[in-house]
Each structure stands twice: as C-alpha cells, then as structure tokens.
Amino acid sequence: MGEVLTAADAAQLQPSRRIQVLLGSMRVALHVTVAALLVLGLARCWQASHGAGDWGRLTLAGVLAAVFAGVYVAGTFVEKRRSEGGWTGIGGARDQIVVRWQLPWLVTVTVLWLGLVITYVDFAWLVFPLFFLHLHVVGRRSVPAALACVVGLTAVVLVAYAVHRDGLDVGAVIGPVIGALVAVVMSAAYALFYDEAQRQQRIIAELQAARADLAAAERHAGALRERHRWAREVHDTVAQGLASVVLLSRAALEQQPAEPIAGQLAQMERTAAHSLGQARALVGQDAADRAEATPVGELVQDLESLCAATQSTARQSGAVLKVSFHGVVPDEHADLGTASATVVRRVAQSALSNVLLHAQATRCVVTFTLHQDGCTLDIHDDGRGRGGRPAGFGIETMRQRAVERGGTLAVEDALPDGSGTVVALSLPREGAVG
Structure with a gap:
C-alpha cells in the first residue's frame, strides 16, 4: 500500500x-x-x-x-x-x-x-x-x-x-x-x-x-494553489516592474535623438533594481510568511515611496500623472500584522500599475487609514474608467487577497458618466481574522 x-x-x-x-x-x-x-x-x-x-x-x-x-x-x-x-x-x-x-x-x-x-x-x-x-x-x-x-x-x-x-x-x-x-x-x-x-x-x-x-486530487489541488499563488505574487511584483520598464523604454525610443534620455534610464534602473529585489524576496522567503511584526509607520513609508515611484515613472514616460498619498495613522508604531500589511502593499502596487498603464489618468489619490479594528486603502483616479469591462486577473487577484485576510475589495466607477475608478480595500486587524 x-x-x-x-x-x-x-x-x-x-x-x-x-x-x-x-x-x-x-x-x-x-x-x-x-x-x-x-x-x-x-x-x-x-x-x-x-x-x-x-x-x-x-x-x-x-x-x-x-x-x-x-x-x-x-x-x-x-x-x-x-x-x-x-x-x-x-x-x-x-x-x-x-x-x-x-x-x-x-x-x-x-x-x-x-x-x-x-x-x-x-x-x-x-x-x-x-x-x-x-x-x-x-x-x-x-x-x-x-x-x-x-x-x-x-x-x-x-x-x-x-x-x-x-x-x-x-x-x-x-x-x-x-x-x-x-x-x-x-x-x-x-x-x-x-x-x-x-x-x-x-x-x-x-x-x-x-x-x-x-490524495492525488489533493496534491493536484495543492499544486494548482501554489501555482496560482506564485502567479499572483509575480503579477503584483516583478511583472508590474517589468511593465514599467517597457513603458519607459518605449518613451525613450520615441524621443528625438537630441533629447537626453538619462532620466528614463535612471528610472528604468531603479524600477529594475526594485523588481530584482522583489524577485529575490519571493525566491528566498515570502514576505507574508515572515515572523517579524510590521509597524504601520513602515507600511506608510512603503506606500509613499510607491506613489512617488509611480509618478516618476509616469513623467519619465511622457505621461501627465500626479500621484498623491494621504495617510491617517493615529499610531505609527501600531502593528497591523505582516500578512495584512503585505496585502495592502500588493493591492496598492497592482492598482497603481493599472492606473499607470491603462487608465490614462492625470491624477490619482491614494488614502490609507488605520482604524481601531482594521484599515482601509482607497485608490482614486480620474482616468477613462472601466467601461463595463469584466474584471481582469489583477483585480481578481486583489479581491482574493482581501478575502483570504477576511476583508473586502470593491472596484467601482468614480463618476456617473463612467469615468474614473475607485479601488477600495478594507481589512481587519490580524488578530481579528477568524
């Protein structure tokens, strides 16, 4: 047997x-x-x-x-x-x-x-x-x-x-x-x-x-879950960075030869280095599996850096996009929980990448709020909206991440005419996840 x-x-x-x-x-x-x-x-x-x-x-x-x-x-x-x-x-x-x-x-x-x-x-x-x-x-x-x-x-x-x-x-x-x-x-x-x-x-x-x-079915299901998890991690990290590199490369190629491309190259280097670091983190140990705590202040800094990097990439690629960040954090030393903090980072990365690559927006506002029993993350842009299109892999991935942590994620049109998009994430504190 x-x-x-x-x-x-x-x-x-x-x-x-x-x-x-x-x-x-x-x-x-x-x-x-x-x-x-x-x-x-x-x-x-x-x-x-x-x-x-x-x-x-x-x-x-x-x-x-x-x-x-x-x-x-x-x-x-x-x-x-x-x-x-x-x-x-x-x-x-x-x-x-x-x-x-x-x-x-x-x-x-x-x-x-x-x-x-x-x-x-x-x-x-x-x-x-x-x-x-x-x-x-x-x-x-x-x-x-x-x-x-x-x-x-x-x-x-x-x-x-x-x-x-x-x-x-x-x-x-x-x-x-x-x-x-x-x-x-x-x-x-x-x-x-x-x-x-x-x-x-x-x-x-x-x-x-x-x-x-x-047992064979469970092994197959486990393999599918693991493959989907890796696909989700790669999509929200390395793939987003590579998409930014491609966007910057196209912008550089479209410039006149006399125009300097040092800014695009520097941004490409930063984006590639960041993607390389994320790839190494994925191969080594998943951030969601780390045992150390994640202070909310550190998460806020990461979100601010992500917003600044997205705006810089947009400018270097020739797009007019202003990304602003607002954090409502009563206690920067509070611990949201490593797994929940990772979900916030990944949703922010995926949503901002969609704004940069697809929304054709001129303004994006990212708001992170820490509550007593959880947190919320809202990404609001004034782009062309969803136009009734079905949710793609990125949105489904964001929604799955939220559900796994006991939270919710909503993607809606910002204005009645269908323009603009609002991505709203709500997560409970890690100790409250049941």
Whole structure:
C-alpha cells in the first residue's frame, strides 16, 4: 500500500483478517485429516497383510498411497500459490490455467482413492476430505453437480463395505451418510466465509483506491494553489516592474535623438533594481510568511515611496500623472500584522500599475487609514474608467487577497458618466481574522 492505515481502515481490515485466519485453519485441518487417514489406512493395510502374508497387496497399497500423496500435495501447493497471488509473469492467464486443471487433478485424486479402496477397504475413510474437495472444486461450477458427486462417493463407500465385509450393518451406513451431511454443511459455511472475505477485500481495495484518488486530487489541488499563488505574487511584483520598464523604454525610443534620455534610464534602473529585489524576496522567503511584526509607520513609508515611484515613472514616460498619498495613522508604531500589511502593499502596487498603464489618468489619490479594528486603502483616479469591462486577473487577484485576510475589495466607477475608478480595500486587524 505504501501508506499508513487510518483507524477506520484498520477497523475494516480486522474482520477480513480473522476470516482469512479461519479459512486458513480449515484448509490446514483438511490437509492434516488427509495425511492422518492415509497413514491410518496404510497401518491397517499393513496389519491385515502382515497377518495374511499378502505382501503384494501391501506393496500395491504403498505405491498407490505414495502417488496419491504426491498428486494431492502438488495440487494443494499450486492452489495455495494461486490464492495468495504468488505467481508472477502471465498473471491472469496463468490463474485461468490453474483453474482449468483443477477438475483433472480432482479426477486423478479420486481415481487413486478408488484404487486404494479396492486394495483395502479401510482407505474408504479418506472419503470425508474428498467430500470437501468435490464440494469446493465442482461446487464453484455447479452446486447440484457437487452434491451428486458427494452422493456418488457415499455410494462407493457403501458398496466397498458391502463387498469387502459381506454385507452392511447400521454403523457402516450411518457413518458415511453423516460424514457426507457434515461435509455439506461445513462446506457451505466455508463458502460463506470465503465470499465474505472476498467482499471485504473488494471493499478494502475500493477504500484504498478512493483514498489514493483523494490524495492525488489533493496534491493536484495543492499544486494548482501554489501555482496560482506564485502567479499572483509575480503579477503584483516583478511583472508590474517589468511593465514599467517597457513603458519607459518605449518613451525613450520615441524621443528625438537630441533629447537626453538619462532620466528614463535612471528610472528604468531603479524600477529594475526594485523588481530584482522583489524577485529575490519571493525566491528566498515570502514576505507574508515572515515572523517579524510590521509597524504601520513602515507600511506608510512603503506606500509613499510607491506613489512617488509611480509618478516618476509616469513623467519619465511622457505621461501627465500626479500621484498623491494621504495617510491617517493615529499610531505609527501600531502593528497591523505582516500578512495584512503585505496585502495592502500588493493591492496598492497592482492598482497603481493599472492606473499607470491603462487608465490614462492625470491624477490619482491614494488614502490609507488605520482604524481601531482594521484599515482601509482607497485608490482614486480620474482616468477613462472601466467601461463595463469584466474584471481582469489583477483585480481578481486583489479581491482574493482581501478575502483570504477576511476583508473586502470593491472596484467601482468614480463618476456617473463612467469615468474614473475607485479601488477600495478594507481589512481587519490580524488578530481579528477568524
């Protein structure tokens, strides 16, 4: 299996194991009975032959008994290997071959037993385990045929006693008949136990297959979540920086050769360096996973720097965009929580990047407010608005970040005519996230 069983799985397995032990014990008892009755028949034959000096009969009985034992052991060994799955190679085809040869093997064993009974009547006692063999092998194919075999074997024993002992008494009749009835009842019980064991094995196999499918589905879902998380982080960090670099590069290429491009190159360098730092942070350790606290004053500085960088990039690219920041923070040393602070940074980055690249705005106002039970971040621009367009990957990413921290994110048109956009983020304090 390769996996640790749960308590429920172990509870499912225990009944099957007990039944398997019981079935194995019954098979061992059958084989021991065959060996004991065969030895007893030889002993009785030797006693009778020794007293009468009939060494020929004793020799014949010994040879038949040896062949009977060899054929019986070979057949039971093959059947045991098949039932335990010990065969390798052609698998199901070999299993079919073994099943096909069961009937010829049973016929051979029965014929050898008949020879022993003809040689000496006390070998008739071997009929009791033969009952089980016929009920098991023939009964798999036809129960009426198996019962007919039991009746036929009983008749052979009765005829043998009548011939060898010049008639039948009550004991000679009752013994084989009761033995046949007991064999039928015990064989039926064995079949019930065997079917129950097979059913439980199928249930266990289905349980293990379902658990393996569930584990594979969970691994796949985990991989998808991790891939989406990385896509979200790259989109909100490195991709935004690269987009700014592309914007600055285009602006530089569109300038006249005589015009200086030092400002664009310097801004490109700053943007690329910042993106490189974020990429290294992502590869090393995610900012959202860091254990240290994040003072609100540090977050406010980051937001101010982000607004200034966005405005600088816009000017260097030839756009007319003024980005202003307002922070309402009663206590700069308060700890908003590292995960929540990361959400604020990422939403601000993504929203300002959208303003810079797509909004064609001239003014953008970013407002961060710290409340007693949380914080809010509002990004308001006077650009061309959403125009009824569906939310893209960036907006969905911002919304998912907010929801994961127990907050909300709304994206709305700023004016009735559809111009301008307002991105409103609301997050609870980290200790209040439930």
